[in-house]
Amino acid sequence: MTATSADQSTAKVTKPATKSVLNESKQIERAAMLIGMGARMQVLESETTLSYERLIRLYKEVAGKSPSKGQLPFSTDWFLTWQENIHSSLFLNIYEYLSKGIDLDAVDQLTKAYRLYIEQIEMAQVEPLLSFTRAWRLVKFVDAGMLTRTKCAQCGGQFVTELYENRHYTCGLCNPPARAGKSKAAGSLMLH
Numbered sequence: 622m623t624a625t626s627a628d629q630s631t632a633k634v635t636k637p638a639t640k641s642v643l644n645e646s647k648q649i650e651r652a653a654m655l656i657g658m659g660a661r662m663q664v665l666e667s668e669t670t671l672s673y674e675r676l677i678r679l680y681k682e683v684a685g686k687s688p689s690k691g692q693l694p695f696s697t698d699w700f701l702t703w704q705e706n707i708h709s710s711l712f713l714n715i716y717e718y719l720s721k722g723i724d725l726d727a728v729d730q731l732t733k734a735y736r737l738y739i740e741q742i743e744m745a746q747v748e749p750l751l752s753f754t755r756a757w758r759l760v761k762f763v764d765a766g767m768l769t770r771t772k773c774a775q776c777g778g779q780f781v782t783e784l785y786e787n788r789h790y791t792c793g794l795c796n797p798p799a800r801a802g803k804s805k806a807a808g809s810l811m812l813h
């Protein structure tokens with residue numbers, strides 16, 4: 622009698638609390654996963670609902686060190702330079718490909734695409750130039766309409782470019798810059 626009513630009242634009180642605890646543990650899990658992938662504070666603040674102080678503590682716990690200070694430069698230039706562009710394009714192609722398949726939440730799509738990018742890079746035996754935080758930034762630039770993909774007129778591959786690239790765009794693989802030596806070009810990443 623009193624036990625049941627007590628149970629009911631507890632249930633009423635704890636229900637929303639349980640929900641928020643669940644949500645919080647999900648947020649912590651997500652933050653820890655992102656830290657493990659090398660995400661910087663900007664990413665964590667953007668992709669979780671945890672407070673800055675909370676994230677700092679979690680970062681120290683998971684990474685075993687304080688997060689690096691300073692913001693990433695807010696510029697699209699990095700993604701447009703030669704080898705960086707090839708890596709960025711590989712990642713973005715994987716990311717866009719995943720968006721056509723199963724319905725993934727934005728963070729899952731990002732982390733999945735990044736893991737696949739790293740796999741490709743390891744198979745090609747080259748250094749991964751694109752960090753997880755850069756990959757996140759790239760997606761933000763694309764979402765904001767500051768970068769897009771353009772088809773190379775020569776090889777037909779899709780490459781990260783500025784929005785209004787001309788129709789006869791040639792990618793960095795088909796037309797490597799003069800500074801790229803033959804040996805370097807051979808060791809670099811191919812997209813097709």
Ligand SMILES: [Zn+2]
Pocket residue numbers: 773774775776777778791792793794795796
């Ligand atoms: Zn090309």
